[in-house]
Amino acid sequence: MPAMSSSDDASYLDSVRGQVPHYDELQDAAVAAVPFEPANVLELGIGTGETASRLLARFPEARITGLDADPDMLFKAREVVQEVSLARMEDPLPDGPWDLILSVLSIHRLTDDQKRTLFRRVREQSKALVIGDFVSLGDDRGETQVPGRAYPDTAEELADWCDGELVWQRDDLVVIVADYR
DSSP states (O other), X not given: OOOOOHHHHHHHHHHHHHHSTTHHHHHHHHHHTOOSOOSEEEEETOTTSHHHHHHHHHOTTOEEEEEESOHHXXXXXXXXXXXXXXXXXXXXXXXXXXXXXXXXXXXXXXXXXXXXXXXXXXXXXXXXXXXXXXXXXSTTXXXXXXXXXXXXXXXXXXXXXXXXXEEEEETTEEEEEEEOO
């Protein structure tokens, strides 16, 4: 697959912002919710590195490892972070321990069983978890603002499964933080 050019990246970001009206607010809220200064971060579903860029602006000394299943996204993310790997969230996590595991707009792609399994692995290998994602608002279970396979749960379910708490919400977007220290 060809690498994304900077104009492709701008088009991609514009497309995401069109699909997710509060995208920038979600990104800012997720980074603001990080409960302490992390040295070693694992980002699940790093995409083009947008969240990582914002995290590094707040914590410039953080070392971020990014995982994504899309090689084109990883190519772009390499411009932002020190290490990226082609991997799915369902795969074993890279060796930790991690200070922080972060995921923005990715967890909703997992089934309920996959989420619970992921959260169990995260608790074993991380001091904290920050999720920024879509949730179900009740009757719209299974529907999100983005195309493709999606399995959103309620904010309460996600928070319960990861032993976290809801710290920000705007429409069907939430930020959940779990501090395992």
